[in-house]
Amino acid sequence: MIKRDDFVPDEDWERFRKISKNFPTPNIFVDLEKVRTSYAQLIKAFPYADVYYAVKANPGIPIIKLLDQLGSNFDIASRYELDKVLSLGISSDRISYGNTIKKAADIAYFYEKGVSLYATDSKEDLKNIAKNAPGAKIYVRVLIENSSTADWPLSRKFGCHPDMAYNLLVMAKEKGLIPYGISFHVGSQQRDIGQWNDAIAKTKYLFQSLEEEEDIKLEMINMGGGFPAHYIQPTNDLSEYASEITRYLEDDFEEIPRIILEPGRSLIGDSGILTSEIVLISRKNNTSLARWVYLDCGKFNGLIETLDESIKYPVVTDKDGGKDGEVILAGPTCDSADIMYEDSKYKLPIDLKSGDKTYWLSTGAYTSSYASVGFNGFPPIKTYYYDTKAIYDENNNLIKEI
Numbered sequence: 001m002i003k004r005d006d007f008v009p010d011e012d013w014e015r016f017r018k019i020s021k022n023f024p025t026p027n028i029f030v031d032l033e034k035v036r037t038s039y040a041q042l043i044k045a046f047p048y049a050d051v052y053y054a055v056k057a058n059p060g061i062p063i064i065k066l067l068d069q070l071g072s073n074f075d076i077a078s079r080y081e082l083d084k085v086l087s088l089g090i091s092s093d094r095i096s097y098g099n100t101i102k103k104a105a106d107i108a109y110f111y112e113k114g115v116s117l118y119a120t121d122s123k124e125d126l127k128n129i130a131k132n133a134p135g136a137k138i139y140v141r142v143l144i145e146n147s148s149t150a151d152w153p154l155s156r157k158f159g160c161h162p163d164m165a166y167n168l169l170v171m172a173k174e175k176g177l178i179p180y181g182i183s184f185h186v187g188s189q190q191r192d193i194g195q196w197n198d199a200i201a202k203t204k205y206l207f208q209s210l211e212e213e214e215d216i217k218l219e220m221i222n223m224g225g226g227f228p229a230h231y232i233q234p235t236n237d238l239s240e241y242a243s244e245i246t247r248y249l250e251d252d253f254e255e256i257p258r259i260i261l262e263p264g265r266s267l268i269g270d271s272g273i274l275t276s277e278i279v280l281i282s283r284k285n286n287t288s289l290a291r292w293v294y295l296d297c298g299k300f301n302g303l304i305e306t307l308d309e310s311i312k313y314p315v316v317t318d319k320d321g322g323k324d325g326e327v328i329l330a331g332p333t334c335d336s337a338d339i340m341y342e343d344s345k346y347k348l349p350i351d352l353k354s355g356d357k358t359y360w361l362s363t364g365a366y367t368s369s370y371a372s373v374g375f376n377g378f379p380p381i382k383t384y385y386y387d388t389k390a391i392y393d394e395n396n397n398l399i400k401e402i
């Protein structure tokens with residue numbers, strides 16, 4: 001059985017239980033103090049890097065405001081995220097347009113708002129940037145193919161072969177843009193630190209050949225995200241990632257260029273706990289051993305990363321510690337895809353009843369922002385954020401002082 005205190009220490013747990021007690025389920029509570037701690041750990045591990053928080057991981061305003069205070073920059077994927085971040089008074093020179101898939105009109109919108117840093121991985125997009133964001137700084141995303149060791153891979157769809165990255169940076173210069181750097185993303189929840197070694201080696205080759213052959217001196221490496229949150233499958237600590245990655249950089253570069261990191265999951269994941277009530281428990285025949293446990297939260301309402309059982313969240317209950325048995329965990333909607341875990345053989349206490357609660361740990365990232373608007377009428381899961389003084393909603397409205 002999963003041990004809750006391997007993931008959330010007693011003190012934080014007691015606090016969470018007290019704060020979240022009377023709220024209707026399903027809900028997610030995000031501990032802002034934990035985000036603060038993760039940010040401090042990240043800065044300590046990578047003192048030489050500039051952080052661009054990947055807003056998509058959790059776009060709640062309390063998170064953006066906190067990270068703004070702590071000095072983070074922001075990686076933005078759409079004009080809607082841009083509007084949100086700008087509306088909080090964050091200046092456009094702290095924003096990177098990191099999505100390689102964008103409309104020409106949106107590039108123009110970002111440019112008009114003062115954003116000058118753009119990712120690309122294709123000719124068409126680069127042409128659109130040259131036309132709609134003249135003089136912008138360009139970084140090209142290279143394809144990382146071997147990301148089978150990432151639990152949520154971001155391969156294939158994004159990035160281009162290094163040879164094409166080379167051509168795009170040459171073309172950027174010809175079109176009056178600033179060829180600024182290289183980016184990659186080794187896949188989210190990447191458990192193999194060696195993946196950064198390969199990516200950095202590709203980057204080094206591009207830095208060198210562009211300088212030697214084209215007199216283009218790149219200045220920046222954007223190493224994306226990929227750092228882990230704590231789920232069931234163990235990973236190394238962030239400090240381990242940092243010391244290895246720093247060594248790769250030092251081995252490949254005489255002087256380390258400007259380094260950008262775009263963490264999402266590792267910064268926010270561990271700060272959230274999702275509470276979901278058991279709606280019904282059943283068996284499909286009289287002798288089957290596994291129980292179906294249906295919850296009031298599912299794949300369409302915050303738990304989309306259980307797709308293919310990719311991300312295995314630790315799930316705990318108030319009855320943990322006694323006898324347990326195999327369960328299939330499923331959501332409340334009328335879609336048979338709404339099953340979170342069947343092959344993963346989760347075990348929960350045998351005395352669980354309808355009305356009992358399940359707590360899904362490490363659910364701060366990639367949960368609520370993925371929820372459907374109202375499949376079967378179920379409203380999107382609510383997220384609450386708390387610090388030492390109060391609870392806030394996703395728009396930073398005060399819900400309750402504590």
Ligand SMILES: *Cc1c(COP(=O)(O)O)cnc(C)c1O
Nearest residue numbers: 054098188225226262263264265
């Ligand atoms: C999603 C995303 C990230 C964040 O990745 P994590 O693995 O959650 O840290 C960073 N950069 C880009 C471009 C992304 O799309």
